[in-house]
Structures are given as structure tokens and as C-alpha cells.
Amino acid sequence: MNPSPDQAVVAAEALTKVYRRAAEDVRALDGVSLTVRRGEFVAIVGPSGAGKTTLLNLLGCMDAPSSGRLWLEGREVQQLNERGRTHLRRERLGFVFQHFGLVPTLTVAENVALPLVFARRTADGRVSRLLEKVGLSSRRNHRPHELSGGEMQRVAIARALVNEPALLLADEPTGNLDSVTGEAVIALLRQLNAEGLTVVVVTHNPALAGAAGRQLRLADGRLAG
Amino acid sequence: MNLVVFACRNLARRPWRTALAFVGLAAAIGTLAVLSALTAGYERELRKELDRSGVQLMLVPLGCPYDAAARVLKGRVLDASLPAEALAQVRRDPAVAAAAPLLLCAQVRTNEDRADLWVGIDESAPALKPWWRVQRGKAWFSSTNGVILGSEVATLEMRAPGDRLYCPGADATFTVDGVLDRSGTSDDSLFFVPLGRAQQLFGQPGRLTAIAIRLRDPALLAEAARRLQAIPGAQVVTTTEVMGVFQNLIGTVRALLSAVAIVAVTVGCLTVLNTLLAAVLERAAELALLRALGASRSQVVLALAVEALLLTSAAALAGLLGAAFGGAWIQDAVRQWIPLAPERLATPLSLPLIGQSILLGVGTGLVAVLYPAVCALRMAPAEATRTA
Numbered sequence: 359m360n361p362s363p364d365q366a367v368v369a370a371e372a373l374t375k376v377y378r379r380a381a382e383d384v385r386a387l388d389g390v391s392l393t394v395r396r397g398e399f400v401a402i403v404g405p406s407g408a409g410k411t412t413l414l415n416l417l418g419c420m421d422a423p424s425s426g427r428l429w430l431e432g433r434e435v436q437q438l439n440e441r442g443r444t445h446l447r448r449e450r451l452g453f454v455f456q457h458f459g460l461v462p463t464l465t466v467a468e469n470v471a472l473p474l475v476f477a478r479r480t481a482d483g484r485v486s487r488l489l490e491k492v493g494l495s496s497r498r499n500h501r502p503h504e505l506s507g508g509e510m511q512r513v514a515i516a517r518a519l520v521n522e523p524a525l526l527l528a529d530e531p532t533g534n535l536d537s538v539t540g541e542a543v544i545a546l547l548r549q550l551n552a553e554g555l556t557v558v559v560v561t562h563n564p565a566l567a568g569a570a571g572r573q574l575r576l577a578d579g580r581l582a583g
Numbered sequence: 584m585n586l587v588v589f590a591c592r593n594l595a596r597r598p599w600r601t602a603l604a605f606v607g608l609a610a611a612i613g614t615l616a617v618l619s620a621l622t623a624g625y626e627r628e629l630r631k632e633l634d635r636s637g638v639q640l641m642l643v644p645l646g647c648p649y650d651a652a653a654r655v656l657k658g659r660v661l662d663a664s665l666p667a668e669a670l671a672q673v674r675r676d677p678a679v680a681a682a683a684p685l686l687l688c689a690q691v692r693t694n695e696d697r698a699d700l701w702v703g704i705d706e707s708a709p710a711l712k713p714w715w716r717v718q719r720g721k722a723w724f725s726s727t728n729g730v731i732l733g734s735e736v737a738t739l740e741m742r743a744p745g746d747r748l749y750c751p752g753a754d755a756t757f758t759v760d761g762v763l764d765r766s767g768t769s770d771d772s773l774f775f776v777p778l779g780r781a782q783q784l785f786g787q788p789g790r791l792t793a794i795a796i797r798l799r800d801p802a803l804l805a806e807a808a809r810r811l812q813a814i815p816g817a818q819v820v821t822t823t824e825v826m827g828v829f830q831n832l833i834g835t836v837r838a839l840l841s842a843v844a845i846v847a848v849t850v851g852c853l854t855v856l857n858t859l860l861a862a863v864l865e866r867a868a869e870l871a872l873l874r875a876l877g878a879s880r881s882q883v884v885l886a887l888a889v890e891a892l893l894l895t896s897a898a899a900l901a902g903l904l905g906a907a908f909g910g911a912w913i914q915d916a917v918r919q920w921i922p923l924a925p926e927r928l929a930t931p932l933s934l935p936l937i938g939q940s941i942l943l944g945v946g947t948g949l950v951a952v953l954y955p956a957v958c959a960l961r962m963a964p965a966e967a968t969r970t971a
Contacts (some may be wrong), residue, residue, distance in 0.1 A: 420875055420964040441879065447964070448877025459872045463592035468584045475584055476878040521877070 367395040367525050367556045368417055368430070375412050375579075386412040388579040389426070394558055399551040401570035408576040410560040411529055415424070417452055417558060418527045419443040431524055448477050452518030456530035458510040460502040467498040470516045471565035477521055488501075488516040492546060494536045510541030515546060519555075526550065528559040532566055544569050586882075590890040595864065604858040605898050608851035608947065612902030616940045617913045620906070620932055623836055638711055638806055640796040641820045642673060642811055664790035669814050673794050678807035680799045683707045684778060687792045688753035688785040699736070701750070703775045703781025713797050714768065718763035720744025724777050730757035734765040750774075755783035773920040848943065851898070855953040859891055863955040870959050871966030882922040884956045891948035899944025906940075907932055 374389040394400050402410050415421040416428060419435055430436045430446060438446065453459075460469050470485045489495045492512040502510055506581045511531060518526055528547070532540035544566050551557045551571075559566060567573050575582045594601045644665050664686070675683045686703035709715055709722070718734065721744065730748055732740065736822065737759075744750055746759045757776065765771055782788050798807055808819045873883055906913075911934070 360704070415965040418964075420958045444874075444877060447875065453875055455872075460873075461869060461872070463596050464584070464589070468588075471584050472873075475586065475589070476873070476876065476882055513843045517876070 366393050367396050367398075367431055368392070368415070368558070369429040371427045373413070373416055373423045373428060375409070375416060375421070376424040385579055387416070387423070389580050390579070391426075391578075392540060392574060392581065394556060396524075396556055397551070397554055398492060399548070399557045399569070399571045400559070401567040401573045402558065402576060403562070403567050403573055404576035404582075406562075409528060409579040410576050412524050412579075413576065414527055414529050414560050415423070416455060417525075419447050441475045448473060450524045452521070452523035454511070454514050454518050454526065454528035454531045456533040458502070458507075458514045460510055460513060460532070464503050465501060466505070466513050467565075468518055469502070469513055473521050479521075485516075485522060486518055492516045493517075506539065507535050508542055511535060511539075512544050512546065515543070515550075519550070524556060526555055526557045528557070530561055530563075531559060532561065532563045536564075540565065586886050586889050589639070589886060590893050592900045593866075593890055594645065594894060594922070596725075597858075597862070598859055600861065601894065603856045605695060605894060605901070606855045608848075608895060608898035609901040611844070611847035611904060612899050612928055612940050612944055613850035613905040613909070614847055614902075614913065614934055615943070616903055616906040616932060617910045618837075618840045618844050619939075620910065621840075621913075622931070623936075637797050638795045639798050639801055639822055640808060640811065641822070642669060642794040642814065643795060643818055644792075645818055653801055656817075664787060664792055665794065665817050666788040666815075667791060670791060670794055672814050673796060673811060676807060676820050678798050678800070678803040678810075679882055680798055681707055681710045681797045683711045683795045684791045685788065685793050685795065686778060686781045686785070686787055688752075688787070690750060690921065691840045692751070699750075699752075699774055700772065701753075701776060701781060701785070703785075704775055708775075708823050708852050711797055712770065712954060714766045715770070716764035716766075717761045718764040720759065725760050726758070727755050727777050727780045728755070729760035729777065731761045731763060732759060735771040736774060737762040743816060746773075750784070755784055778845055782810065811837070848947070852947045852951055855891065855895055855898075855947060858894070859887065859951055859955040860958065862890070862929060863887065863958050867962055868966060871962045871964055874962065874964035881890070883959050884952075887956050887959060888952050889913035891952035895944040895948030899941050902933060902944075903940050920954040 370390060370392050373387055373390045374385070375405075377384045377386055390409075390413060402413060414420070416423050417430075419430070419438075422436075422533060431450060433446070435443065435446070447453075448527060455471055457550065461472065464472065467485050467489065470488055471481050474484075486495065486498070487499050492515060492565055492583075494512055494516070497505060497513075502513070505513065511534075512579060515526075515528075515531075518528075531547070532543050535543060544563075547557055548569050557570075559570065561567055642665065670684045671684065674678055684703075684705055685706070687702045688703075690699040691697075692699065692702060706723070715722075717731075720731075721729075724731065732742060733750075737743070741746060742759045742762075744759050744761055748757045748759055750757065763770060776784075782790060796807075796811075799805060802921075804821060808821065810819070813817045870883055874880075874884070878886075
């Protein structure tokens with residue numbers, strides 16, 4: 359399977375991930391195949407331990423599969439070396455984490471600009487535009503500990519967008535938020551998707567899963583249904 | 584924002600830990616700089632003193648010749664003495680341009696916890712002391728009871744030309760004929776009296792402590808030394824050998840001080856390593872997050888290296904500033920352990936020494952960052968989703 363880059367942002371074929379735990383092999387993912395087309399909003403759901411985060415790590419080039427093949431925008435990830443995978447993460451992927459993952463010593467604006475530092479790019483007003491988009495312009499010089507959970511997650515989303523990624527990957531983005539702030543984050547993700555961004559989220563939140571255009575259910579490391 | 588700002592913010596995250604590492608390394612580098620400057624200054628000042636004296640040979644009593652020569656040069660007393668005939672023999676030698684006899688006597692003042700050094704000299708002495716300048720009074724003794732004071736003892740005794748000065752050890756009263764300008768040599772702390780009077784007062788009639796000799800031509804040194812060596816009860820020491828004696832004398836002290844400084848720098852390096860390692864372990868999730876956000880391995884290592892280099896370079900600069908401003912105090916503390924230290928130890932930090940200290944700081948940072956960097960490199964980006 360090698361789908362056209364014009365249509366599929368992500369294509370996975372029989373992805374398997376086996377962890378060695380003590381003397382035992384744990385099969386976290388077992389032959390998962392999927393395709394995410396450009397502009398789609400996909401929610402990966404399933405019980406705890408089903409392999410959702412493992413799948414997200416593989417899609418985000420943060421981990422390597424034990425077997426199987428993965429294409430991102432038509433490029434086969436296994437053909438890339440460490441530098442190539444880092445480049446892909448930096449240039450084409452955006453990440454949002456359940457616990458926000460903000461650097462506590464940096465301001466909101468600096469946190470958003472952090473990926474630009476690694477890409478050796480200047481902000482050129484992009485940070486300001488993104489903060490305006492997520493409604494945090496007035497908080498640009500605040501530190502993370504001065505923000506609410508919802509604000510921190512919006513900062514994390516702005517950071518994920520700063521390098522104009524092809525794919526936004528979010529791991530339980532509402533997992534640490536109350537329902538009201540969770541709704542605001544869902545609305546923001548829907549808005550981004552409506553603007554053309556491809557979004558893949560891992561979630562337990564039915565509201566977020568419901569907001570997605572397609573749901574993939576994982577159980578025991580396999581796609582169900 | 585850039586990596587330097589990022590590193591500064593990280594250093595400020597644990598201010599006390601950073602401050603302790605900073606102060607420890609700054610103190611170590613500062614101490615090393617001061618001790619290096621002290622050693623260099625010691626040799627430089629010593630050579631200057633020897634060069635200025637124009638003395639190429641020293642005739643001293645039999646015994647340890649180098650110790651004797653070193654003591655005479657620094658105005659210390661000798662247990663043995665030369666016979667007076669030795670002076671005539673020296674002056675008869677065709678290679679000798681000037682020969683200045685000296686008799687040194689220490690007068691202990693137990694109630695003041697100090698010893699005065701009285702030196703008997705004759706008219707030939709000024710020829711071998713080109714730095715002598717009279718600050719006040721006369722350049723030579725007006726009578727056998729005259730005394731010329733070094734600048735420091737004149738201040739200590741609060742005496743001016745024309746004043747009377749009692750010497751308790753000799754039970755004699757002198758008249759101050761002159762006060763010398765400060766020369767930065769041991770002469771500043773000596774009492775000079777006519778040689779004959781000194782021999783009489785201090786119970787050494789006809790005896791000498793040493794004879795300082797200047798040759799007509801330095802090339803004649805070997806043959807002159809061979810002839811003078813034949814004088815009974817005396818031995819010849821060259822100034823080069825004296826220099827060697829001094830260097831040997833301070834060798835042990837210098838080795839000890841260097842060891843202390845090296846231990847201090849090693850401890851400073853370990854403190855920085857500990858600080859960085861603690862920071863890496865504490866920020867494991869954050870470093871994984873940086874990798875997940877697209878930082879390459881080299882960028883993560885660079886971020887840590889910038890942090891380490893900022894800390895250690897700033898510590899090196901602070902150490903140098905401390906050495907520049909507090910060096911004199913450290914030198915005063917240290918010089919009491921250095922035998923026969925020159926009177927003046929002007930030891931400014933030289934450019935090479937400044938360069939070496941900064942390099943030491945940078946090197947310390949690079950060494951200290953190695954292991955934490957290896958730990959950081961082991962962190963997989965996937966850790967970010969578990970802990971970020």
C-alpha cells in the first residue's frame with residue numbers, strides 16, 4: 359500500500375509494536391492498518407491499555423514500530439534515519455499532550471516559539487497571530503503556572519501549529535480539563551480542522567470523539583470494526 | 584528566543600543550586616589564577632632583585648652555600664662567618680670589579696615580637712646597590728655612630744635624620760644620618776651601620792657574613808669562581824645558583840598550593856557536573872518533550888552545553904575579577920608560607936593567565952556536560968507522551 363500523497367497524510371500497514379517487559383513480550387499494537395486523508399478529523403478511541411498512545415507515538419515518529427510500514431505524506435518513515443524522522447516531527451507534525459508539556463521557565467510566547475528555535479526560523483509575527491487565534495494575546499508574557507488548564511492547552515495547540523504542520527496529533531487533549539474548558543478546546547480543534555488541518559486525536563472523551571469526522575476503535579492493540 | 588535565553592532560564596530555575604556551583608567554581612578558578620600569578624611574580628621579582636644588584640658571585644662561609652647565599656640576599660643572619668682576610672683576597676682578584684663586605688646581626692625584641700636586622704657595610708656597598716636613593720638626610724654615615732634606615736623601619740621607629748636611635752641588643756645609641764627611599768627590596772626593612780662599628784658592637788670583630796662580588800666581565804665568572812673557591816673557610820655561590828635555591832625552597836610550597844588549587848577546581852567541576860546531571864534527571868520529561876517538538880539530539884546536547892558554558896565561563900570571569908580585586912589579600916595570606924618571599928609581590932593577572940583561566944572554565948563546562956549529555960541522549964521522544 360502506497361497511497362497518493364495528495365490524498366493520504368497518514369498511511370499505515372500492519373503496524374505492530376512489541377515491548378519487552380521483564381521476560382515477557384507485550385504486544386501493544388498488533389497489525390494496525392489505517393489511512394488518514396488530508397483534511398480529516400479522526401478520533402482514536404478505546405479502553406485504557408488498548409494501544410492508543412502507542413499508535414499515536416508511531417504516527418508521530420516518536421517511536422519505531424516492531425514491524426509494519428508507515429507513510430507520512432507519501433514518505434515511508436522506516437526509510438528515514440534519526441535525523442530524517444526528527445526533521446519530519448519538526449516540520450510536518452504538531453503535537454498536543456494531555457499534560458500540556460509547556461516549559462515552565464518560558465513565557466507563553468516563548469513556549470509557542472520553541473519549535474521555531476529548533477527549526478532555526480524567526481517568528482515573523484506568527485507567534486502573535488497564533489496567540490490571537492487561540493485567544494491568548496493578553497497572556498503572551500505570562501508563565502505557564504499563571505494560566506488555567508484550558509489556557510495551557512490552548513498554548514500547547516498554538517505551539518503545535520507554529521511550524522504549519524500537515525498533521526496535528528493530540529493525546530487526550532481534554533483529559534486534564536473540566537467539561538467547559540474541554541468544550542473550548544474541542545471547538546478550537548474543530549475550527550482548525552475546518553480550516554483544512556488534518557487532526558488525529560486519542561481520547562476517552564465522547565464529546566471530542568463525537569466532534570471528529572471518523573472514529574477508529576482500538577482494543578487489545580487491534581482496530582475493531 | 585534562542586538557546587542562550589533558554590539556557591539562562593534553566594539556570595535560573597534552581598537559583599541556589601546554580602549559585603553554589605557558580606561560587607565554588609569561581610573560587611577555585613580565582614584561587615588558581617592568584618597562585619599562578621604569585622608563582623610567576625615570585626620568580627620575576629626575585630630575578631629583578633638579583634639583576635638589579637649587579638652581583639654575580641657571593642662569597643659565604645663554609646656550610647650549605649646556597650642556603651647561606653639565599654639568607655644573605657634576603658637579609659637573614661648566618662650562624663657562621665667569614666674571616667676578614669677573605670675580603671682582601673677577593674679584592675685582589677683581577678676579575679673582581681667591586682666587592683662589598685656585609686655583616687648581618689639580628690636583634691630580637693621579644694616584647695615587640697619582632698627581630699631587627701642590622702647590617703654592617705663599608706663604602707663599597709652603594710656600588711652594588713644602584714637602587715639606593717636617599718629620601719631624607721645624608722647618603723652616607725657622618726660618624727661611626729651613624730645609622731641609615733630603610734624606609735619601612737624609619738616609619739616603624741618614627742625616626743627622621745638627626746634623631747637618636749637606641750639599639751637595646753648592642754646597648755648603643757646611634758644618630759640617624761639618612762632614610763632611604765622605598766626600593767621594594769629587603770633593604771627597606773634593614774638598619775645600616777658602618778661595618779667596623781657593627782663588628783665591634785655585635786661581638787664579631789674582623790668577621791664578615793658574606794661578600795657580594797661584581798665582576799669586570801660576566802664571562803670571567805667561571806675562572807673567578809675557581810680562584811675564589813680557594814679562599815680558606817669560604818665558598819662561592821653564583822646568583823644563578825641562588826635563584827635555583829629560591830626556586831627549590833618554594834617548590835614544595837608551590838606544589839602544595841597547586842595541589843590545593845587543582846583539588847578546588849576538580850571539586851568545582853564535580854559541582855557543575857552534579858548541577859547539570861540533577862538538572863537533566865529532573866527535566867527528563869522536558870528534554871523528551873524538546874525531542875518530540877523537533878529538537879535534534881545535537882540541539883538537546885547544545886542546549887545543555889550552552890547552559891554549562893554560560894555557568895562555567897561566568898564563574899571563570901567572576902573568579903578572575905575576584906583574583907584581580909582580592910588577589911593581594913590572598914597573596915598576603917599565602918606569602919607567610921613561602922620562604923624568603925620578595926618584599927613586593929606585584930602580580931597582576933597577565934593576558935595569558937586570563938586566557939588560561941577562561942579556557943579552564945570552558946573546559947570544565949565541556950567536561951561536566953559530557954555525562955549529563957549522554958543521559959539526555961538516551962531519552963526517547965515518546966517519553967513526552969507519558970510524562971509531558
